[in-house]
Amino acid sequence: MKHSIDELLKALTKEISEASQTIGKSFNLNSGVKRLVSQIQSAISDLKAVNSMLTEIRVENDRLSKKVLAQLGKESFDIAGKYGKAATDYLAGVQKMVRAGHQNVSELAELSLAAQNAGNMTADLTERMILTTDKAYKMNGSVANLTKVLDGMNQISNKNNVGLADLSEGLSSISQTAATLGVDAGEATAALGTMMETTQAGSAQAANALETILLYTRQVSDAGKGVSAEGLSAYERACSALNVRLRETRDGVVGLRDPMEVLGELSSAYNKLGDSSTRKTNLLDSLGGGQTAAQMDALLSQWSTYESMLGQYKSGAGSMARDAEKLADSWEGASNRLYNTLTSTVSNVVNSDAVIAVTNGLNGILSVVNKITESLGSLGTIGVGAGLFAGLKNVGRVKRNPS
Numbered sequence: 001m002k003h004s005i006d007e008l009l010k011a012l013t014k015e016i017s018e019a020s021q022t023i024g025k026s027f028n029l030n031s032g033v034k035r036l037v038s039q040i041q042s043a044i045s046d047l048k049a050v051n052s053m054l055t056e057i058r059v060e061n062d063r064l065s066k067k068v069l070a071q072l073g074k075e076s077f078d079i080a081g082k083y084g085k086a087a088t089d090y091l092a093g094v095q096k097m098v099r100a101g102h103q104n105v106s107e108l109a110e111l112s113l114a115a116q117n118a119g120n121m122t123a124d125l126t127e128r129m130i131l132t133t134d135k136a137y138k139m140n141g142s143v144a145n146l147t148k149v150l151d152g153m154n155q156i157s158n159k160n161n162v163g164l165a166d167l168s169e170g171l172s173s174i175s176q177t178a179a180t181l182g183v184d185a186g187e188a189t190a191a192l193g194t195m196m197e198t199t200q201a202g203s204a205q206a207a208n209a210l211e212t213i214l215l216y217t218r219q220v221s222d223a224g225k226g227v228s229a230e231g232l233s234a235y236e237r238a239c240s241a242l243n244v245r246l247r248e249t250r251d252g253v254v255g256l257r258d259p260m261e262v263l264g265e266l267s268s269a270y271n272k273l274g275d276s277s278t279r280k281t282n283l284l285d286s287l288g289g290g291q292t293a294a295q296m297d298a299l300l301s302q303w304s305t306y307e308s309m310l311g312q313y314k315s316g317a318g319s320m321a322r323d324a325e326k327l328a329d330s331w332e333g334a335s336n337r338l339y340n341t342l343t344s345t346v347s348n349v350v351n352s353d354a355v356i357a358v359t360n361g362l363n364g365i366l367s368v369v370n371k372i373t374e375s376l377g378s379l380g381t382i383g384v385g386a387g388l389f390a391g392l393k394n395v396g397r398v399k400r401n402p403s
Helices: 005-023 032-060 066-082 087-099 105-119 123-136 143-159 164-180 185-199 203-217 229-241 259-270 278-286 290-301 303-314 319-328 331-350 355-376 385-395
Strands: 026-028 247-250 253-256 381-383
Touching: 032 066, 032 087, 066 087, 066 105, 087 105, 087 123, 105 123, 105 143, 105 164, 105 319, 123 143, 123 164, 143 164, 143 185, 143 303, 143 319, 164 185, 164 203, 185 203, 185 290, 185 303, 203 229, 203 259, 203 290, 229 278, 259 278, 259 290, 259 303, 278 290, 290 303
Parallel strands: none
Antiparallel strands: 026 381, 247 253
16 A cells, blocks of 8 residues: 555544535534544545455456556546446446446446436336336437436426336336337337326336237237236227228338327227217227226327326436436435545545455554544544644554555
8 A cells, every 4th residue: 555554534623624614613523523433434434345346247258457447446436426426336336237238337337326316216116227228219228218218208298197117117017018019218208208297107017008009000919917818809990990000001012000100090089989988899809808908098198298298208308417417416415425525535545546445454554543533532522723734643553454
């Protein structure tokens, strides 16, 4: 280690002295200094956690050099602090993206932090939504494309009575089916949002219903979803009775139409009918009734809401970043940033070369901090200047760990 234990003592004394200037020439060491020492102890513990996570990341991706990992560790404090999060929160996201096989892990992990802030979502949900959407729509880890999705979802959440977490749960459940059947992320999100807001159903119910509706509309049987060949035929007949065709001829080849175009036409015909219309009833019954029928009714009846949400989705650029800043500027976010700064400072004091090597000397440093803490009980309230130095002398010289 380049910095000696004596230098750390001087650094800690300086930090304590400067901090005390805001509250006067003297202060109670048992409260002020002890709090700072406790934070330094926590910072050292967090540095160990950072080191462990970096080691795990390197094991999972041996192409990352020690130099790259060290830089990643150092940057983690600033990036996490930008969103009012802990460095370990950011590195956990990096680790998840490494495991998913991505290369731009830093950018994806930062995107996850922004989404967590904007929608008050858990890391697990946010990362699952990002990874499933990325895979389903073959975005190849494009932060720009994923940001567009999250911006759109966040804008819908801001403008309607539906949460970003619920939309994320729904999209992560249905994205693979939606993408396969020709429905883009914006269309799927707007449909889910319409169903959830209209029926007050949960994300799981809305996602299951939308998936089933898309399977019927694209004429795909699925035993697991209860979609049989007979059911598909009944649905097609019910649509035909409303003068809506599921198929079209292009260049002499008959193929299935875009599902959201079909649903848009169905809504127009559906809303012209009375509640007692058999054609309306037959359409809903062809879906098997239950929640799927209820969600279909909500989607078709409130198609204008769907179109409004789709417009909001398309105009959502920048909304997530703006909302993420609000939480980052909260008291909790500011506290986390301050703590990150302290942890980073301790890291720089104990090692100026690489964060990944910090723990080699942490045990010795922690013993110094503990000695300072033990000495505080007998010091009481004293002047910061000479009195504090005198107190530190009472700690005695601490034997250094080999380095």
